Every structure is written in structure tokens, then in C-alpha cells.
Amino acid sequence: MKTYFLLLSMILLASCSSSTSIKVTTEPAGAKIYVRSMGTKSYEEMGVTPLTINSDDLEKKKIKDGPLYIDLQKEGYKKSSVLLAETEAVDIEVQMNLKPEDKLDNARKYDELSNQLFEVQRLIRTKSFEEALKITATIKKDFPELSVPNELEGSIYYLQSKFKKSLEAFNLAYSKNTDNAFVLKMKKLIIEKTKSGK
Incomplete structure (x- = not known):
């Protein structure tokens, strides 16, 4: 499994947002999205791509703002993971090309x-x-x-x-x-x- 560490300068679309918005897209679409806060072990399923996750969605799953791990899983493709270093009051876009499984x-x-x-x-x-x-x-x-x-x-x-x-x-x-x-x-x-x- 390969983990991608995304630099904030590459993924922040608006740094002065009043709430968090994380837009997740994959090619192909239909990947399940799992999210967890840094420091916790359990992932919460958020939905499938394409999907925009906002502060309310994270709060419902009891996921705190801050560094987040996002796992993307789709049958027949390798699992991909992303570390978002900062997620408090920012707009973020994550785009991943999934690789077919061997x-x-x-x-x-x-x-x-x-x-x-x-x-x-x-x-x-x-x-x-x-x-x-x-x-x-x-x-x-x-x-x-x-x-x-x-x-x-x-x-x-x-x-x-x-x-x-x-x-x-x-x-x-x-x-x-x-x-x-x-x-x-x-x-x-x-x-x-x-x-x-x-």
C-alpha cells in the first residue's frame, strides 16, 4: 500500500473558508472513502467518490478537524491512502488515479x-x-x-x-x-x- 503525503500548497483551494470542505474524486469513480483522525485507529466510512465531505459530515462521525488519513478502496484496484496535514476551515480537493490490482x-x-x-x-x-x-x-x-x-x-x-x-x-x-x-x-x-x- 502506498501512502501519499499531499503538501498544503498543492491542495488548498481557499485558506479563509469558515468551514471545512474536502472534495474527493477518483478515476475510476465509485471508490469507498474511509477517514480517520491522526491518533485514532478506527476508520469511518463516509461514502463513495465523487464526494464532498464537510465539517458537519465529520462531526456526525465524531472525527475531529486536524490531520486526517483518507483511504480509498475499490474492488479490483489497489488501496490508496492520503494524509491531509491540515483540515480546519479550509477547502481541499483530493484527486487520485487508482491502479488496478495485481x-x-x-x-x-x-x-x-x-x-x-x-x-x-x-x-x-x-x-x-x-x-x-x-x-x-x-x-x-x-x-x-x-x-x-x-x-x-x-x-x-x-x-x-x-x-x-x-x-x-x-x-x-x-x-x-x-x-x-x-x-x-x-x-x-x-x-x-x-x-x-x-
Whole structure:
């Protein structure tokens, strides 16, 4: 993955704006846009290109003004990332040409993902929970759109009786895949357990 550090002199269209406006376009269009503040680990999905993101959009996602990372993802193309050094009360335009994925590299990536998931399951069976969580953190970073690592984290926290964290993880997994019956079942189980105090 290649990260592009854009100089402010190249991307600022208006330095005296009263609010933030980030216009994101890609070639081809239709790339998913994920944003996170510097200092945080989790990305928030904002929509697809072309898209203009304003201060209200960032506030709704609880993303603070300041340095921001933007990830651009489209199936069949390599992920691209941009670091915006300053985003407070400025107008910014980001234009990216996405590069097609190498099919062999893509296959290797998913082979590695499969191995990581099997390893997490093995570590859970041996109750090596902290080691398992390190791997799920890596998977979430590489595949933020997947619900599986959040589901696995929910299971780990449940086995540790950390029900608040477990519910948060299952909620995140469900937000990415609402067809997952197991996640829905676990959400209901945890809610019932916490209400009963057991």
C-alpha cells in the first residue's frame, strides 16, 4: 500500500473558508472513502467518490478537524491512502488515479487472511486471547470493510466476560454485515445477560 503525503500548497483551494470542505474524486469513480483522525485507529466510512465531505459530515462521525488519513478502496484496484496535514476551515480537493490490482498479489493477500483467521481460531481454543487480539487488530487494519475480525473480537471478549467490549465488537460486526445471524444472536444474549446481572 502506498501512502501519499499531499503538501498544503498543492491542495488548498481557499485558506479563509469558515468551514471545512474536502472534495474527493477518483478515476475510476465509485471508490469507498474511509477517514480517520491522526491518533485514532478506527476508520469511518463516509461514502463513495465523487464526494464532498464537510465539517458537519465529520462531526456526525465524531472525527475531529486536524490531520486526517483518507483511504480509498475499490474492488479490483489497489488501496490508496492520503494524509491531509491540515483540515480546519479550509477547502481541499483530493484527486487520485487508482491502479488496478495485481491478481496474483490479491490471491496471496487473501491466502494470508485465511491463515490469519485459522490462527485466531486456534489461539481462541487455547485461550491465548491477547495473541488472538493482536492478529484481529492487523486484519482490521488491512481489511476495514470485513466484519469477521470484529465478530472474533466479540467472541474473545465474551469468553473473558468483558460483556461491554463484546457487545461493542458485535455491534460493529453487525453494522458491516446485517445478515450475520450468529452476531445478532450474540448481541441479544449479551443484552439479556447484562440486564439479568448474570
